[in-house]
Amino acid sequence: DAGVIQSPRHEVTEMGQEVTLRCKPISGHDYLFWYRQTMMRGLELLIYFNNNVPIDDSGMPEDRFSAKMPNASFSTLKIQPSEPRDSAVYFCASSLTRDGPKNIQYFGAGTRLSVL
Amino acid sequence: KNEVEQSPQNLTAQEGEFITINCSYSVGISALHWLQQHPGGGIVSLFMLSSGKKKHGRLIATINIQEKHSSLHITASHPRDSAVYICAVMSNTDKLIFGTGTRLQVFP
Numbered sequence: 001d002a003g004v005i006q007s008p009r010h011e012v013t014e015m016g017q018e019v020t021l022r023c024k025p026i027s028g029h030d031y032l033f034w035y036r037q038t039m040m041r042g043l044e045l046l047i048y049f050n051n052n053v054p055i056d057d058s059g060m061p062e063d064r065f066s067a068k069m070p071n072a073s074f075s076t077l078k079i080q081p082s083e084p085r086d087s088a089v090y091f092c093a094s095s096l097t098r099d100g101p102k103n104i105q106y107f108g109a110g111t112r113l114s115v116l
Numbered sequence: 117k118n119e120v121e122q123s124p125q126n127l128t129a130q131e132g133e134f135i136t137i138n139c140s141y142s143v144g145i146s147a148l149h150w151l152q153q154h155p156g157g158g159i160v161s162l163f164m165l166s167s168g169k170k171k172h173g174r175l176i177a178t179i180n181i182q183e184k185h186s187s188l189h190i191t192a193s194h195p196r197d198s199a200v201y202i203c204a205v206m207s208n209t210d211k212l213i214f215g216t217g218t219r220l221q222v223f224p
Binding site: 042043044045056058089091093103104105106107109110112 | 147149151157158159160161164202204210211212214215216217
């Protein structure tokens with residue numbers, strides 16, 4: 001398996017534009033996580049899905065952020081409209097189970113977002 | 117006060133040294149993760165612990181639930197171990213809480 005695949009790797013956009021980040025989890029993994037990492041706040045969990053259903057979105061900063069998982073092999077994180085303070089690295093991770101013995105999470109390479 | 121505290125924040129070592137990174141937390145947890153973030157940004161999950169000790173190669177992770185403390189040890193450190201090591205706990209309320217990380221540099 002190629003691991004968790006995120007695209008794009010880098011995104012530069014202007015304030016106010018819509019940004020869509022994409023993630024393909026490892027086949028067979030039933031949990032998918034979206035994280036944001038900034039210098040100021042470190043790593044933060046934004047939302048996670050189990051079997052394509054959002055379970056906890058309490059980490060989503062505000063209504064400008066939305067995430068979907070239309071099927072087991074694809075998820076998107078959308079920011080509309082984007083703001084400079086959204087600039088960060090966004091990671092996607094997947095795992096087999098969240099709390100069980102096989103809950104090691106596999107991370108994608110991240111998307112570095114810069115909002116000008 | 118952060119719910120997950122790591123120490124030290126920065127650590128330098130000579131190749132071959134034994135290294136310890138500490139993680140203390142103030143909430144009830146069901147599990148604790150140690151992550152490694154390489155200089156290029158990639159994140160690798162090293163361990164998930166709920167009790168006791170785990171070992172993988174030169175890495176050892178321990179947890180003391182009563183003391184709310186975990187340690188990550190690296191034996192015979194090597195320059196390729198240079199990375200940021202992040203502790204994260206899964207709280208009993210199902211929140212994943214991250215420490216701010218420990219930046220390790222190992223010099224040859």
